[in-house]
Amino acid sequence: MIKINLLPFREARKKENIRRQITIYCLTTALLFTVMIYYFLQLNSTIGSLREDEKNVNAELARYQKTVSKINQLEKKIKEINAKLNVIKELEKNKTGPVHLLEEITYAVPRDKLWLSSLKESGGKLTLTGTAMDNETVALFMTNLERSEYINSVELQSTRMRSLPQYKLRVSDFVLECRTYAFKEAVKPQPKKGRRK
Numbered sequence: 001m002i003k004i005n006l007l008p009f010r011e012a013r014k015k016e017n018i019r020r021q022i023t024i025y026c027l028t029t030a031l032l033f034t035v036m037i038y039y040f041l042q043l044n045s046t047i048g049s050l051r052e053d054e055k056n057v058n059a060e061l062a063r064y065q066k067t068v069s070k071i072n073q074l075e076k077k078i079k080e081i082n083a084k085l086n087v088i089k090e091l092e093k094n095k096t097g098p099v100h101l102l103e104e105i106t107y108a109v110p111r112d113k114l115w116l117s118s119l120k121e122s123g124g125k126l127t128l129t130g131t132a133m134d135n136e137t138v139a140l141f142m143t144n145l146e147r148s149e150y151i152n153s154v155e156l157q158s159t160r161m162r163s164l165p166q167y168k169l170r171v172s173d174f175v176l177e178c179r180t181y182a183f184k185e186a187v188k189p190q191p192k193k194g195r196r197k
Helices: 005-109 135-146
Strands: 114-122 125-132 151-164 169-180
Touching: 005 135, 005 169, 114 135, 125 135, 125 151, 135 151, 135 169
Parallel strands: none
Antiparallel strands: 114 125, 125 169, 151 169
16 A cells, blocks of 8 residues: 655645735735725825815905905995985975975965964974954865875864954954974883883
């Protein structure tokens, strides 16, 4: 019987397997390190470009902040100018308003039948005192006044018949109260709600 010693062959095979495994391990490790280095470099490049973008965005934002602050200043100036223009318009209206009001009163007076003795305006309330030939003339005058766009409402405060013996006439003295274009309702302050004890 022939005995073959397979031990050296097995050992050579074993060494070859170990060498192969070590080679595969080293190659895998080298490949893994290569991939990791590649991703690391790529991430570094991406982070660098993102930081550059952030820097550019911050610089652009700073420029926009200056523009926004200028726009805010301009809007503030526009509001101030509009407020001044509104004041000027109100002053012009109040300046020409009394002239128009007197003109409307002049047109409302029935000729040769009614005479005004006093006219007083305060805070949009106009008080007219005068004498008319009769009560119908006073009513006509009130109707004419109510047609005016500068007078909102007309109320008769009093009327009194009076005799003029030298002319042999009976006349009617009257007092009217009107609300003009300048009348504004007084705003009543709201009572503050306090804590109940």
